[in-house]
Amino acid sequence: MSGKNAELETMASTIGARAAVRPWRLMGFGYIIPSLLLLAAFFIAPLWFVGEMSLREGRLPPPGGGLWQNYERLFLDSFYFGVIGETVVLSLVVTLICILMGYPVAYFMVRHASARLYNLIIFFLIAPLLTPIIMRTFGWQVLLARRGLINEGLMSMDLISKPLSLLNSPVAVVLGLVHVLAPFMILSIASVLSGIDRRLEESARMLGASRGKTFLKITLPLSMDGLGTGAILVFMLANGSFVTLLLLGGGSLQTLPLLIYQQFNTTRDLPFAAAMSIVLLVLALVCLFFQLRLIRRKGA
Amino acid sequence: MSYLDPCDGEPLRAGYPVLSQEKTAGDTMKATRCSTSKPYGVAIDADRGSPGAKGVPVRLDGISKRFRSVVALRPTTLDIAPGLMTALLGPSGCGKTTTLRMLAGLEAPDEGRILIGGKDVTRVPPNRRGLGMVFQSYSLFPHMTIAENVSFGLRMAGMEPQEIASRTAEMLTLVRLPHIEDRYPNQLSGGQQQRVALARALVTNPAVLLLDEPLAALDRHLREEMQFELRRIQTSLQITTVIVTHDQEEALTMSDQVVVMSDGQTVQSGPPAEIYNQPKSRFVAEFLGTANLFDGVEDGQGNVRFAAGAGDGAVLARAEGTGRRELTVAIRPEKMWLCGQEAPASPATVGSDVGLSGRVTGHVFRGNNHVFQVAVAGREMPLVIYQQASNLDGPGFAQGDAVTVGWNPKNAVVLKD
Numbered sequence: 001m002s003g004k005n006a007e008l009e010t011m012a013s014t015i016g017a018r019a020a021v022r023p024w025r026l027m028g029f030g031y032i033i034p035s036l037l038l039l040a041a042f043f044i045a046p047l048w049f050v051g052e053m054s055l056r057e058g059r060l061p062p063p064g065g066g067l068w069q070n071y072e073r074l075f076l077d078s079f080y081f082g083v084i085g086e087t088v089v090l091s092l093v094v095t096l097i098c099i100l101m102g103y104p105v106a107y108f109m110v111r112h113a114s115a116r117l118y119n120l121i122i123f124f125l126i127a128p129l130l131t132p133i134i135m136r137t138f139g140w141q142v143l144l145a146r147r148g149l150i151n152e153g154l155m156s157m158d159l160i161s162k163p164l165s166l167l168n169s170p171v172a173v174v175l176g177l178v179h180v181l182a183p184f185m186i187l188s189i190a191s192v193l194s195g196i197d198r199r200l201e202e203s204a205r206m207l208g209a210s211r212g213k214t215f216l217k218i219t220l221p222l223s224m225d226g227l228g229t230g231a232i233l234v235f236m237l238a239n240g241s242f243v244t245l246l247l248l249g250g251g252s253l254q255t256l257p258l259l260i261y262q263q264f265n266t267t268r269d270l271p272f273a274a275a276m277s278i279v280l281l282v283l284a285l286v287c288l289f290f291q292l293r294l295i296r297r298k299g300a
Numbered sequence: 301m302s303y304l305d306p307c308d309g310e311p312l313r314a315g316y317p318v319l320s321q322e323k324t325a326g327d328t329m330k331a332t333r334c335s336t337s338k339p340y341g342v343a344i345d346a347d348r349g350s351p352g353a354k355g356v357p358v359r360l361d362g363i364s365k366r367f368r369s370v371v372a373l374r375p376t377t378l379d380i381a382p383g384l385m386t387a388l389l390g391p392s393g394c395g396k397t398t399t400l401r402m403l404a405g406l407e408a409p410d411e412g413r414i415l416i417g418g419k420d421v422t423r424v425p426p427n428r429r430g431l432g433m434v435f436q437s438y439s440l441f442p443h444m445t446i447a448e449n450v451s452f453g454l455r456m457a458g459m460e461p462q463e464i465a466s467r468t469a470e471m472l473t474l475v476r477l478p479h480i481e482d483r484y485p486n487q488l489s490g491g492q493q494q495r496v497a498l499a500r501a502l503v504t505n506p507a508v509l510l511l512d513e514p515l516a517a518l519d520r521h522l523r524e525e526m527q528f529e530l531r532r533i534q535t536s537l538q539i540t541t542v543i544v545t546h547d548q549e550e551a552l553t554m555s556d557q558v559v560v561m562s563d564g565q566t567v568q569s570g571p572p573a574e575i576y577n578q579p580k581s582r583f584v585a586e587f588l589g590t591a592n593l594f595d596g597v598e599d600g601q602g603n604v605r606f607a608a609g610a611g612d613g614a615v616l617a618r619a620e621g622t623g624r625r626e627l628t629v630a631i632r633p634e635k636m637w638l639c640g641q642e643a644p645a646s647p648a649t650v651g652s653d654v655g656l657s658g659r660v661t662g663h664v665f666r667g668n669n670h671v672f673q674v675a676v677a678g679r680e681m682p683l684v685i686y687q688q689a690s691n692l693d694g695p696g697f698a699q700g701d702a703v704t705v706g707w708n709p710k711n712a713v714v715l716k717d
Contacts, residue, residue, distance in 0.1 A: 199439040205426040207453035
């Protein structure tokens, strides 16, 4: 008797559960509403606000400036345009160094390292990403400072007579950025490299291609996707990097993020800072566009 | 780069059995090819003389290979006949692929020498051996068009663009895939990719063609079609070919020579019919097709009789001068008869010299034949027997039927182990 009751109860609850599911189904993708609201409140609205702000009159309005006066100033004033240029050139240099240094490492990892060594390298690549960027940048300061480890070491070996000014130079910035960003490049190249069938390279060898030709004609073209993804990632991150430039550059390099910080904090020219932010954002979007095209071509 | 020079060939032989398509192609190509002095041969040559006459011989001289502590190949000496197709057959891990890869130059042997056309190539890198290879996964370059794939070898050799184009088109015609030059590998079916891979391997007119499980990824129907196709191309080119396969049927149907390998060494080699009909060992008998094995005792007069009380001491097989008393005998399932058991089992009722009483324990219809499992006294494993499905009346025997199994002792093979 009680057994039968339990059975009925189970049936009832099953039916109830089914009925309860239906409204959810009718709502369709209702469950993403919370994240949509969050996105709207903290991403789309601020973006709109910044965009709108960038079109307002700045602190030093050029004579007869119209709606786009901040952008005109940014692109027509040789100083500000130089800053945009410096930002892009720095990012390109960092990206290039990351490619040149990262590709051999990725290649070694995938093609020559044992499984244990591979995992060890992965660990050493990821571990620094887990420490805050400030810490790593301070680490570089300790190394590069006037009385830092490198200068002291070189002087104690009598290789130099007075300390080199390593800190607060473009070299220090590039060093710091490459250190921070190289893992992104290595990991994205390695993941694509490990997906390349070795038989493709062997086929090329059988068809008369030397090792070098095989690399240039087969391995490199096939790893372009990883290289492209890594390059775009590194370029974007370098473009927006701030802490490294502030702590290692010491004003030797002027980039957009530094300038935005200045305009916002010191000059308090919010419309102009907003315009620079939008330009930085557009640079990132252009990168994303290329990345999407790369992915789409891969899919085709 | 190539060991074959098409320009020194004899004139086209009228009697040589090539498909007319190739004959014309080879003919016209010869006219264009031989006017130049480039060292590339014409893969579609119809004028290589009698089969095997112009292929390149290959000799593996005591080569061995180990990977760390694992022995991949014990010291092995193997002669591969020129112009013929030789199959390396064995289960996975038997060393056949390692052997092929060493021949290709993709692995270096720990000891021994590899001779291609009499020339020691042991230390020659793969790109200078002048061999063609087709992998199981086809390994077409995904970022290149079909034309770029096929012409890769020619471009690496620095051939002139015009010649590359015409030769590429000719190769694609040979594998019956004209007009797909501009497509990409992922737009082709598995069978088409296979043909392109073959064209790519043959375009440089290699001395030896190496095939690493070339048909394993194809479905059954396509595989049978490609077996004929591969064979057609191989015989028309008379190129020395080594095919690695774990599929015994493939090895038997496609090759002129079969080398059976097991556990890092060759166990038997010979023409397919010999390997199938006269297996020397238990392994070969069981790996190639199905075999019913019996333990027998030689009676001193060349007759092998059942060892364990079955079969009333009937003669199981003939064996002369083995010098051993206890022997193992293998009989192929299709060489056995089945007979209803109204009358008591005797050689007379089954029309053979051996008659064994048994009971049908299983039956499978395979379209062209029936497979029966028959349990007989004194044997743990049931016998497997194929009966031709030559009429539409059905198998004739059902599970549980008492039957008599017979065979001719001449068709029973005495194994060496």
